[in-house]
């Protein structure tokens with residue numbers, strides 16, 4: 001079926017492990033299923049998020065240009081999960097580009113958290129907005145350590161596995177995405 005598809009859909013995958021597609025295997029499989037459903041031939045362009053950053057413009061201008069060209073030719077931008085602050089600025093830049101240019105953006109875990117930081121900084125005019133994962137003393141924390149976790153036991157404290165989330169707000173956009181459900185069971189793997 002995949003081989004018969006003609007029209008291409010380009011997805012820019014902006015992450016850290018660009019040389020290691022195994023770590024994003026489930027994301028790639030989901031994209032493949034979704035693209036076949038939409039009768040599109042999936043092309044995934046891997047973009048190292050650090051290559052989108054200003055420092056790369058100076059240190060490796062060709063890599064910077066190539067990364068931005070890939071991002072700009074994408075039909076959709078996906079920023080998957082991740083840990084650690086390397087490449088985080090590039091993820092924020094990708095989210096900003098997507099928002100300003102109306103390119104569909106899917107942020108998973110860290111990718112979603114960075115879209116929140118981007119929106120807070122550039123739309124809500126909160127320049128110090130950050131996740132406390134990257135700045136524990138952030139003046140405007142907008143992604144915070146989950147109170148049920150323990151700061152002293154890293155690794156063992158992640159919110160892992162299925163968890164029920166209730167939609168409590170009337171006319172809630174997230175609830176609509178889930179067909180106006182009262183609650184949703186989602187898989188978690190994060191500390192913030």
Ligand SMILES: NC(=O)CC[C@H](N)C(=O)O
Nearest residue numbers: 081082109110190191192
């Ligand atoms: N799965 C993830 O992407 C984790 C995001 C972030 N590092 C957190 O711990 O919340």
